[in-house]
Amino acid sequence: MAETLEMVLEDAQSIFTLGTNSNILKNSLNVVGKLADTVQPFVPLISTVFVVVSEVMKIYENAKHNKKICASLLVRANTAKINVEILQLQPRICDHKAFYRFVEVLKKIKNFMNDVSNLSGWKKYATTNSVQETFTKLISEFDQSMNDLHFTITISNEEQRKLDQENLNADFEEMKQFLKTIAGGVTDNNSQINTxxxxxxxxxxxxxxxxxxxxxxxxxxxxxxxxxxxxxxxxxxxxxxxxxxxxxxxxxxxxxxxxxxxxxxxxxxxxxxxxxxxxxxxxxxxxxxxxxxxxxxxxxxxxxxxxxxxxxWADKGNLRELYLNQDIDLVEKVHIALDICRGLVFLHSCDILHHDIRCENIMMTLRLEPKIANFKYSRETEQNSTLIENVNDLVRWMAPEKMSKHRYNFKYEIFSFEMLIWELVFEKFPYEDISSTNQVIEHVINGNRENIIFGQITPENQRLQQGLMEIITAGNPQNRIRLAEIFLKLEKLSLNCTQPCYRTSLYPDGYLDLDGSKLNKQLSITESNKPFITEIKSLEEGIAAHKNKDYEKAWKIFELHSNLGNSTAKYWKARYLIGGVFVNKDITQAASLFKEAAEDNNTDACFRYALMMTDKSSGVKYNREKFIEYLMKAADAGNAMAQYNLGDMHLKGNLPSLSNSDLGIKYLKLAALNGHSKAVEILKEKDININE
Structure with missing residues (x-):
């Protein structure tokens, strides 16, 4: 069984090497083209499978958090892809609705992975502790859809369930420790993710x-x-x-x-x-x-x-200036690296890439607190890279993939941070003995790196050397260490390296044996049988029909997709039922559908269901904890109405024992940024600057 799972993951890895999503899609559509003559009605759904699986692989590759949970789901997504490829070689009749449900489950898996792999998405689940429930539900739905389609390659067994639980437990423990210790603006005083x-x-x-x-x-x-x-x-x-x-x-x-x-x-x-x-x-x-x-x-x-x-103001100038003038004790270097990592985690959590992480862009205070500075080249994660004028200066910290002209991403910045740690440890430019930029690029692209040769040091600090070396050399272009992992490793190192009161953090330049010059101690590194199948119109067609006021067509599409398990369709069906659009009003059924869609983390449904709790005529029993839970889930997921209502209630003290005026202002700011006019008015009335 282990070999089978390994092959599935290897297949996923081979797709990564295709380079871009467009290449993956082109390759997938070529496969679909071979199927067209035999199972023409399935072509759109099969195309969707390949696209969704490629997106799942990209999410896994770029996951900042909970990568083991994502790995369990990636295995299943790739198993789905393999089964569809087998369907190409051995065409057979499938139940069209069952295939549609199968595609819907894959979409849910993709959305869940996207949520838990980053902090803003994780926040949706933090207040409800529903990650495990959602994960288990998705696995169950996936296994059922595989059985309904009689796919031959499955991974539903006790061994896999045990591995899934181990992955869940490991990621939960890591997230718990990470949120407990990260601080630095990423979390607030209650260890909750900062708005x-x-x-x-x-x-x-x-x-x-x-x-x-x-x-x-x-x-x-x-x-x-x-x-x-x-x-x-x-x-x-x-x-x-x-x-x-x-x-x-x-x-x-x-x-x-x-x-x-x-x-x-x-x-x-x-x-x-x-x-x-x-x-x-x-x-x-x-x-x-x-x-x-x-x-x-x-x-x-x-x-x-x-x-x-x-x-x-930074009294000590930048970190490069500091280490050129004075030697920095290794214990202090661990603390400096940890604090820089905190700042980088904050940036990445906000989807901001700095693009130029090196000691020269770290300012130092009198108390040796590092401050990330110089955002000249920083970009939003989905933007194209800025043209950097002085690439010769930056290439020594650059990831090999970026040297090969690939689009800049979080993994490349992590590589630069690893090189910054090397620079800090040895207090010199990387590859300073290589004068030519092209030679540096060739050296790195060929898999070579800087030497790690430590000088003479006290025995108690040898563990720090080993720990820093593991971070500097961690990972590879396909499986680079995550920033959260680096943070936890540095945090662990820092806990046991408090500087004694009789020791100084700074020494005269050349006092310490940094690179082994005093002690050369190296630490190595067929068409006629085709069944008649009724076409299933897409949910997008239903929404378009609603906008065009073709309510009959829209209702039929929403009802069909709702019955097939689509949470967005459930939300739309509930809206028709609660408003009596085309069909008779049925508030009870609408409430049930809003609740189901909310449990699938449909943002708008969360808000609607929370509102129904406050309306006695809806028949929904008011539950204070659930009301706050759903309202917060909607607000944290970006629903402007929920953000406004939650902020307004906090300010007015309508949440006994929970009201927090500062939090209320934060939610109103989010609502205002999302275009909610009343939130803007309240902030103006209170003379609160949205830009601060």
Missing amino acids: IINELQIINEKVGLLTNGLNNAGNQINHLKAIKINPKELDDLPYREIKLCAGKSIVKKLYRGNNVACKSTNVVDDGTSVNQRIQAQLVILGKLKECPNILKFYGLSNLDDNQVMVFE
Whole structure:
């Protein structure tokens, strides 16, 4: 059995090497083309199977969290693909409705994997603890659909169920530990995922739409403006301190009791799409201050008739400057790497890629707190890579896949972070003995890496050396270590390496034996028999019919898809029943359908069912805990109406013992960003700046 599962995963891996989804789809459609003469009515569904499975593989490949849970579901998705390929070689009659249900289950698996593989999606389940229930339900539905179609290759057995449970338990334990320790703005004081992540995702997505040329995207972000600081609030210090950075002077000032750096800039607010995007990106930069390991951007101001950007002041300069002037103790390096990792997790949770992770872009405070800075090349995850002018400087931290011109993603940034750790440990540029950029690229693409040769060190720190080496060398292009794993490894290392009071963190340059120059100690690394089948119209056709007011056609499609288990169709059917559209009103059945769709995490259904609990005429019994659960699930999944209602109730104190005005404001901000006019009005009435 183990060999069979291994073959399934290997098959999935072989598809990864095709390179792009378009190639996968083209390859899949070629297979479907061979089926067309024999089972023509199944062609659209078979095409969907191949597309969904390719998307499942992509989700697994890029999963930031719960990769073992995703692996269990990937095995099943790939088993589905293999069975469909067998159907190509051995055509037979299948039940069309059973095949449709089979496709619906695959879609649910894809959506669930997409949710649990990232923090914003995981938040949907955090309050209900329903991940295990949903996982078990999906497995059961998948096994049943495989049986209904009499597919020959299945994985429904006790051994697989045991493995599934082990995967669940392992991922649950990792997430529990991760959420307990990550902090850094990713979670709030109650270890709950911070709503600021949702705010940043919304703004970031809209900036991405504008960047990619969507015509009306500018209207969605034209209200986003960088915070303006009154120049009178920038106080002089007893002495004037000026630093030079990239040829620009940075003046030190005092702003509301904090030392700040005033850096010259030229931001124009003329309403053009380019400057709309810049303003929105500055709003994003300002909101990133929620994370203590990202350099705080306070806003724009004027100094000596020049426009300036006001940043947090970093007394020690950047991390490269620090290690060039002084040697850093290994214990301190572990803590620095851990805090940088926290900042990077926050960025990735917001779907932001920095694109230039190296020590030169990490600013250091007087207390040796690292702050990720220089977001010049940062992009929303789905945007094309920025053209980087000085690629010669960045290539030494670049992943081999990126060197091969692949689209930048989270895994490539993790590779850069691993190289940053190498740079920090050995206090020098990677491959500094190789002068040619092309030679560096050739060296890395061929699978070579920097040497890991540690110098003389105290015995108690040898464990730290080994732990850091494991992180630097972890993974490969196909299976690179996740950032959450790196964080937990660094967290574990840091717990047992508290600096003794008699030890210093910084030493004179050249004092420590970093690279073995003092002690050369190396740690290696057929057509006539075709049955008559009634065509099943797509759910999209039903929604289009509803918009065109062809309610009879829409109802028939919604009812059919609802009976086949589609949660969106259940939601639409319930809307028709509760409003008496085309059919007689049936509030009881509508409530039941809203509940079923809500349990499948349909956002709109969650909100509708929560509202029905507050309406006595609906017949739905009010349950305070369930009401809050469904309303929060809808709000956390992006439903603007739910966000507005939840925020309003928090502010008005309508949630006894749970009301939280700060949380209410956060939800109202999310609703406002999603275009809810009443939320915007309330925030204006309370003089709350949505950009802060």
